[in-house]
Amino acid sequence: MNDLTNLTLADARDGLKARKFSSRELTEAHLAAIAAARPLNAFLKETPDRALAMATASDERLARGEAGTLEGLPLGIKDLYCTEGVETTAASRILQGFVPPYESTVTSQLWRDGAVMLGKLNLDEFAMGSSNETSAFGPVVSPWRRNGSDAKLVPGGSSGGSAAAVAARLCLGATATDTGGSIRQPAAFTGTVGIKPTYGRCSRWGTVAFASSLDQAGPIARNVRDAAILLRSMAGPDAKDSTSVDRPVPDYEAAVGRSTKGKKIGIPREYRLDGMSSEIEALWQSGIAWLRDAGAEIVDVSLPHTKHALPAYYIVAPAEASSNLARYDGVRYGLRVPGKDVLEMYERTRAGGFGREVRRRIMIGTYVLSAGYYDAYYVRAQKVRTLIKRDFEEAFGQGVDAILTPATPSAAFAIGEKISADPVEMYLNDIFTVTVNMAGLPGIAVPGGLDKDGLPLGLQLIGRPFEEEMLFALAQVIEDAAPKVEWPQRWWQPVDKMIYPT
Amino acid sequence: MSVDTATVRRIAHLSRIAVTDEEVTHLQSELNAILAFIEQLRGVDVENVEPMTSVTPMLLKKRQDEVTDGFIADEIVANAPQPEDHFFVVPKVVE
Numbered sequence: 001m002n003d004l005t006n007l008t009l010a011d012a013r014d015g016l017k018a019r020k021f022s023s024r025e026l027t028e029a030h031l032a033a034i035a036a037a038r039p040l041n042a043f044l045k046e047t048p049d050r051a052l053a054m055a056t057a058s059d060e061r062l063a064r065g066e067a068g069t070l071e072g073l074p075l076g077i078k079d080l081y082c083t084e085g086v087e088t089t090a091a092s093r094i095l096q097g098f099v100p101p102y103e104s105t106v107t108s109q110l111w112r113d114g115a116v117m118l119g120k121l122n123l124d125e126f127a128m129g130s131s132n133e134t135s136a137f138g139p140v141v142s143p144w145r146r147n148g149s150d151a152k153l154v155p156g157g158s159s160g161g162s163a164a165a166v167a168a169r170l171c172l173g174a175t176a177t178d179t180g181g182s183i184r185q186p187a188a189f190t191g192t193v194g195i196k197p198t199y200g201r202c203s204r205w206g207t208v209a210f211a212s213s214l215d216q217a218g219p220i221a222r223n224v225r226d227a228a229i230l231l232r233s234m235a236g237p238d239a240k241d242s243t244s245v246d247r248p249v250p251d252y253e254a255a256v257g258r259s260t261k262g263k264k265i266g267i268p269r270e271y272r273l274d275g276m277s278s279e280i281e282a283l284w285q286s287g288i289a290w291l292r293d294a295g296a297e298i299v300d301v302s303l304p305h306t307k308h309a310l311p312a313y314y315i316v317a318p319a320e321a322s323s324n325l326a327r328y329d330g331v332r333y334g335l336r337v338p339g340k341d342v343l344e345m346y347e348r349t350r351a352g353g354f355g356r357e358v359r360r361r362i363m364i365g366t367y368v369l370s371a372g373y374y375d376a377y378y379v380r381a382q383k384v385r386t387l388i389k390r391d392f393e394e395a396f397g398q399g400v401d402a403i404l405t406p407a408t409p410s411a412a413f414a415i416g417e418k419i420s421a422d423p424v425e426m427y428l429n430d431i432f433t434v435t436v437n438m439a440g441l442p443g444i445a446v447p448g449g450l451d452k453d454g455l456p457l458g459l460q461l462i463g464r465p466f467e468e469e470m471l472f473a474l475a476q477v478i479e480d481a482a483p484k485v486e487w488p489q490r491w492w493q494p495v496d497k498m499i500y501p502t
Numbered sequence: 503m504s505v506d507t508a509t510v511r512r513i514a515h516l517s518r519i520a521v522t523d524e525e526v527t528h529l530q531s532e533l534n535a536i537l538a539f540i541e542q543l544r545g546v547d548v549e550n551v552e553p554m555t556s557v558t559p560m561l562l563k564k565r566q567d568e569v570t571d572g573f574i575a576d577e578i579v580a581n582a583p584q585p586e587d588h589f590f591v592v593p594k595v596v597e
Contacts, residue, residue, distance in 0.1 A: 097581075098581050099580070099581060101574075101577040101580060101581075198558070199557040199558055200557070200558045200560070213557055239563075239565060242562055242563045243557070243558070245558060245560065246563070305546070308542070308543060308546055310539075311539055311540040311541075311542050311543050312540075312543060314536060314539065314540050315540050315543070322517065326518075329518070330583060331582070331583075331590050331592055332578075332581070332582055332590055333581035333582060333583075334581070334583070335583070336583035336584065338593075339593065340593070341593050341594070341595075342592050342593045342594075342595050343518070344520075345592070345593055346518040347515075347518050347519060347520035348520050350517070350518050350519045350520070351519050351520035351521065354519070359517075359519055360529070360532055360533070360536075362517050362519065363510075363513045363514060363517050363519065363529065363533060364533060364536055364537075366513050366516050366517045367505070367513050367533070367537075368540075370513070370516060377540070379553050380543055380544075380546075380548055381540075381543060382553030382554045382555070383548040383551040383552070383553045383554075384543055384546055384548065385553070385554040386551050386552055386553065386554045387546070387548070387551060389554065422532075422535045423532055423535060423536060424535055424536060424539045427539070440557035440558055465558065
């Protein structure tokens with residue numbers, strides 16, 4: 001059944017409508033692929049019974065001609081989205097066994113439109129990480145390997161399970177979230193497309209909170225069109241999230257293939273880092289050439305506060321996290337480790353339930369918010385954030401329609417390679433993506449080709465607020481022009497399950 | 503700015519996270535690495551810059567002040583480590 005898992009989401013949608021196969025067949029093919037891919041550790045929980053029940057219901061709606069926009073399409077859900085009746089852990093021991101009695105707004109919209117849930121996807125604990133190695137339930141192994149090597153690589157993070165599952169063809173698309181690059185960096189590492197929409201475009205209700213002024217939901221998919229189809233269903237206003245914006249959701253798919261002639265693309269000189277690899281520089285130049293060939297005008301822009309974005313992020317995000325994660329106290333849900341009094345119970349519960357990176361970030365956040373340091377750290381970081389946003393506003397004010405940058409400073413690295421004594425080394429992964437969260441803008445990562453080891457590299461397009469359509473149109477130009485890349489072979493499958501050699 | 507071991511213990515306590523002696527040493531160097539990294543913001547001129555308080559320029563939405571749900575006590579305590587009837591049980595707080 002491997003052939004059905006190789007379809008794009010758009011092709012599977014059209015195949016279901018044309019009755020070439022049923023949602024049940026499509027879903028069974030994906031469930032088999034998931035079962036054969038357990039060595040990748042992409043799924044924390046498989047929900048085959050629910051998937052088959054949803055698929056059967058979809059087939060009935062398809063037969064009656066009542067199909068929704070995602071009818072019968074099997075998806076993976078990042079385990080940060082609360083799913084009613086299905087364990088939701090945020091990849092943390094502190095939430096192990098937590099079964100939400102409610103459904104997140106974003107996933108409820110996917111089910112409203114007919115999608116099928118295959119299961120819950122692995123991630124960095126509480127979405128804090130860039131390699132999926134902070135998950136309490138073990139790292140995700142990327143389906144990609146370097147040429148001639150069987151070293152296990154990271155899929156990126158925090159949406160590492162989502163990106164790996166999409167690239168390994170375990171689901172047609174996946175939900176993800178992005179606080180500092182958690183959609184775009186794993187998409188770049190796995191040759192997939194990931195979009196972080198404008199802050200406020202998707203409801204945050206029912207998604208486990210990390211840093212509330214930065215968190216946004218978005219999809220990871222196998223191409224630009226599929227990402228556009230998924231975002232349309234995920235986006236929209238929600239009375240339960242006061243920061244969700246009351247704007248109608250456009251038909252993003254209609255923007256795919258739209259002409260980009262005469263569009264003005266900004267190239268920010270501050271993203272040209274000292275010691276940037278020649279491959280990343282070459283990728284960037286290719287992106288510029290592809291957009292120019294499609295009729296876009298390329299202009300230099302300056303975003304002078306770029307270099308301050310990452311340090312400011314590592315004040316704002318931990319500060320908000322320390323506040324959001326105060327709720328895990330062993331009283332209302334999740335883990336409890338007993339103590340002689342309530343204080344000792346709190347301290348033991350949180351020491352036992354949170355992993356190292358999460359504890360570290362809570363402590364940094366607590367420190368920068370503590371008496372005497374609040375102005376020096378937190379208020380200063382929020383002022384720097386104003387300056388970062390102003391940089392973008394000035395570039396867009398000069399008539400720039402979108403900004404093109406590399407998505408990451410390198411290709412994927414090996415598991416264990418960057419877990420050093422200095423946490424900052426890992427943080428540098430997000431250097432090109434984090435500015436976008438700080439300014440609340442939309443950003444899309446789209447594959448641009450392979451490096452010398454055969455690993456994917458991604459480009460990033462940054463747009464004006466709520467102009468995701470522009471990003472889809474431009475990203476499609478890059479997708480069309482970039483060298484076609486074959487998905488990785490299914491080396492993880494046991495030989496006897498290889499029905500079709502790939 | 504760097505933190506000493508006493509400060510690490512104070513932050514851990516404020517964070518309600520128990521730490522062992524061995525962890526304090528590791529945390530001290532990790533936290534100092536992060537603090538050294540964020541220290542570079544001191545050089546930025548933020549004179550007369552307003553701190554960001556709202557990511558998107560919009561008025562905070564208000565909803566009607568009306569009851570929208572309730573009578574779900576079973577669901578609320580369903581995930582509690584130690585519920586009793588419709589209460590959350592904690593170690594004795596008041597002597």
